[in-house]
Amino acid sequence: MTALIMTEESTCFNGRQCEKWTEITLLPEWEEEYYLVYTAKKHGKWVMLKTLKPEYAREPAFCDMIEKEFEVRYNLAHPNIVMINDFEDVPGLGRCIITDDVYGDSLRKLIDENRITPQILAKLQHELVDAIDYIQTNHIVHHPIRPETIVFTENIGNLKLIDVGYDQAKNLEPADADTDIQSYGRVLSEVLDHVPAKLPTLRKVAARCCDPNPRHRYSDVQELHLALERRNSNQLYILLIVFLSLMILLLAWLNVRKPKPAGGEVSASVTVQPYASDNEPSYKILQPSFVKWQ
Numbered sequence: 001m002t003a004l005i006m007t008e009e010s011t012c013f014n015g016r017q018c019e020k021w022t023e024i025t026l027l028p029e030w031e032e033e034y035y036l037v038y039t040a041k042k043h044g045k046w047v048m049l050k051t052l053k054p055e056y057a058r059e060p061a062f063c064d065m066i067e068k069e070f071e072v073r074y075n076l077a078h079p080n081i082v083m084i085n086d087f088e089d090v091p092g093l094g095r096c097i098i099t100d101d102v103y104g105d106s107l108r109k110l111i112d113e114n115r116i117t118p119q120i121l122a123k124l125q126h127e128l129v130d131a132i133d134y135i136q137t138n139h140i141v142h143h144p145i146r147p148e149t150i151v152f153t154e155n156i157g158n159l160k161l162i163d164v165g166y167d168q169a170k171n172l173e174p175a176d177a178d179t180d181i182q183s184y185g186r187v188l189s190e191v192l193d194h195v196p197a198k199l200p201t202l203r204k205v206a207a208r209c210c211d212p213n214p215r216h217r218y219s220d221v222q223e224l225h226l227a228l229e230r231r232n233s234n235q236l237y238i239l240l241i242v243f244l245s246l247m248i249l250l251l252a253w254l255n256v257r258k259p260k261p262a263g264g265e266v267s268a269s270v271t272v273q274p275y276a277s278d279n280e281p282s283y284k285i286l287q288p289s290f291v292k293w294q
Helices: 062-076 107-112 118-137 175-191 202-208 220-227 235-258
Strands: 002-004 008-011 019-026 035-040 043-052 083-089 092-102 103-106 152-153 159-161 264-271 272-277 280-285 289-293
Touching: 019 103, 043 062, 043 235, 062 092, 103 235, 107 118, 107 152, 107 175, 118 152, 118 159, 118 175, 118 220, 175 202, 175 220, 202 220
Parallel strands: none
Antiparallel strands: 002 019, 008 019, 019 035, 035 043, 043 092, 083 092, 103 152, 152 159, 264 289, 272 280
């Protein structure tokens, strides 16, 4: 890391002059296409700074780009996404997006150093997918998710995404959701290449995410969630059918125990019929029928 000797004086609460910005340090391993990333202390508190590279800093289009990213990300709130705090000028750097400090190791570094643990793999299965789901729910346009943009914080090891969007769309296009699923599959596949266990179920999930035929991939993040939890939609249908069957039996038992009213009583029955969908068994509930007891 390259340390920069930059300070800015401001008035402290006790009236003395103190340094607002200190220990500004470049993080070259977190460099992005148009941005440089720094760690620094603001009034003694660690934060991170994201600013345009010098060759783009005076270009109006790129200045608009970083301002738009701030506006899009400022209102995001998710435990696995780095939160933005402010957007201001920093001496020697220019206009910077200021985020929470996420000091730790990127997934890229952990892969390269063969430091993938079961805990990291578990977070990739749950926390990363939750973050992707949140981004899609908010229609955030972002760069493909890569090991370089996934950080595990020091000591605690929380998963944080550091590059989560630069624009917001009115509607999420199917192609955008599919790109996220492919990106996730590539990340998961590379991680699995660096763990000693075979983990065939996760291998199958990663392969389906990256299938060359888009129709064979997971249709959305919810389906991916179910696959990672080793469940599928057919199991949910079966659980629903079992629940409905139990409810019907309970209602029938209650009707048998109740005295029949003089005017007759109406009971309901529900028919469940299996049918084929995309070469997989599934089920549908037909129109309820009503029978009047005389």
